[in-house]
Amino acid sequence: MAEGAVFDAQAVTDAVAEGIAKIENASSMEELKAIKTQYAGAESAMTQASKAIGALPKDQKKDAGKIMGKLRADFGRAYGTKEQQVKAEEEARALAAETVDMTLPVNRKPLGARHPLPKLMEDVEDFFISMGWQISDGPEVETEWYDFDALNFGPDHPARQMQDTFYVKGNQAKDAAGFVGSNMVLRTQTSSDQVRGLLTRGVPLYIACPGRVFRTDELDATHTPVFHQVEALAVDKHLTMADLKGVLDKLAVAMFGPEAKTRLRPSYFPFTEPSAELDLWFPDKKGGAGWLEWGGCGMVNPNVLKSAGLDPEVYTGFAFGVGVERTLLLRHDINDMHDLVEGDVRFSEQFVMGE
Numbered sequence: 001m002a003e004g005a006v007f008d009a010q011a012v013t014d015a016v017a018e019g020i021a022k023i024e025n026a027s028s029m030e031e032l033k034a035i036k037t038q039y040a041g042a043e044s045a046m047t048q049a050s051k052a053i054g055a056l057p058k059d060q061k062k063d064a065g066k067i068m069g070k071l072r073a074d075f076g077r078a079y080g081t082k083e084q085q086v087k088a089e090e091e092a093r094a095l096a097a098e099t100v101d102m103t104l105p106v107n108r109k110p111l112g113a114r115h116p117l118p119k120l121m122e123d124v125e126d127f128f129i130s131m132g133w134q135i136s137d138g139p140e141v142e143t144e145w146y147d148f149d150a151l152n153f154g155p156d157h158p159a160r161q162m163q164d165t166f167y168v169k170g171n172q173a174k175d176a177a178g179f180v181g182s183n184m185v186l187r188t189q190t191s192s193d194q195v196r197g198l199l200t201r202g203v204p205l206y207i208a209c210p211g212r213v214f215r216t217d218e219l220d221a222t223h224t225p226v227f228h229q230v231e232a233l234a235v236d237k238h239l240t241m242a243d244l245k246g247v248l249d250k251l252a253v254a255m256f257g258p259e260a261k262t263r264l265r266p267s268y269f270p271f272t273e274p275s276a277e278l279d280l281w282f283p284d285k286k287g288g289a290g291w292l293e294w295g296g297c298g299m300v301n302p303n304v305l306k307s308a309g310l311d312p313e314v315y316t317g318f319a320f321g322v323g324v325e326r327t328l329l330l331r332h333d334i335n336d337m338h339d340l341v342e343g344d345v346r347f348s349e350q351f352v353m354g355e
Contacts (some may be wrong), residue, residue: 007052007060009067015045016071020078029086032079040075042148069333113348115158117340118230120328121210124230127254128208131247133232136207137194141168144183147194150307151271158247164188166214186214191271194233194319198308203315204236210324228324235300235310235317244318246295248278254296255327263291272298272319284333294331295322 019039026032038277039048046068053064125135148157158164166186190209197207210230217223242267245264252260262275271274275298279291297320302312332351334340339347 009058012045012049023078023082115348116351134208136193136197136209142187142192150195152301152303153270190229190231206234208232224337232319233319239316271301271304273301
């Protein structure tokens with residue numbers, strides 16, 4: 001009904017009926033508000049009809065007013081009833097969407113992944129325990145006597161210098177065995193705990209010493225100042241290099257698979273005589289294979305046995321050590337030491353499914 005038109009009761013009644021029908025079919029508050037604007041807003045037929053009443057003769061205004069009052073009331077009731085219904089339905093849907101079923105499994109955020117290094121340390125420990133050996137865990141801050149003197153390192157040995165060793169300020173230290181050290185160091189090798197094992201556990205002795213060691217190396221693709229070693233010591237009567245080779249072969253198979261094997265090359269270490277470099281052969285993940293340096297080994301130097309109060313004419317022993325980080329790098333074809341120390345969870349997540 002255009003503005004200025006005469007009052008048309010039938011037209012406005014039809015318009016309101018149409019609006020009420022649309023109200024009944026509405027399913028959201030958004031639809032209801034649009035219908036209200038269309039049929040009861042400033043430009044609606046009802047508003048225009050109400051304005052047209054003013055132009056009617058005086059005797060017609062009363063009847064026209066009653067008609068408009070009834071139409072507005074009908075439209076308002078229909079709208080109010082539907083509005084309550086739609087609001088209730090929307091609230092019910094919102095509650096249903098937000099309902100939490102406490103019996104369902106919780107969808108937690110990823111908690112990260114365990115670093116492969118401690119898992120490998122446990123695998124190595126399990127290997128030695130399966131052979132009946134004991135696991136020994138010594139202090140990381142050691143006296144020079146345990147770290148060097150008892151292992152036959154002379155006072156002028158280059159490994160004792162500041163460029164290789166972290167020295168720790170402190171007073172003289174005396175351990176449970178009664179040995180005094182005038183200098184304290186961060187241990188450069190877990191061999192220091194082998195001497196402690198000889199002094200405190202006695203012989204025969206079969207121990208593996210896994211742990212963290214420290215050297216003044218710069219962090220690069222192949223070196224880190226803090227790394228992990230597993231060193232092993234066996235002292236008993238009649239032990240030979242053949243026994244050493246047998247244990248090394250078994251360790252290689254446990255770490256790298258049934259085709260892995262080892263070989264020994266003559267070398268020198270102060271605490272073993274004879275000494276050997278330990279090489280490893282195994283098929284890598286790229287289908288290749290070759291000899292790679294893995295660690296060091298040898299028969300325990302008689303001077304080391306004497307420092308522990310043992311007669312080297314009666315007892316012999318063998319010792320060897322491998323780097324845990326190097327084992328992990330070789331085992332999984334990792335080319336950069338930074339991957340092990342930077343703490344990126346994406347690196348650790350590669351090992352979640354196991355070895």
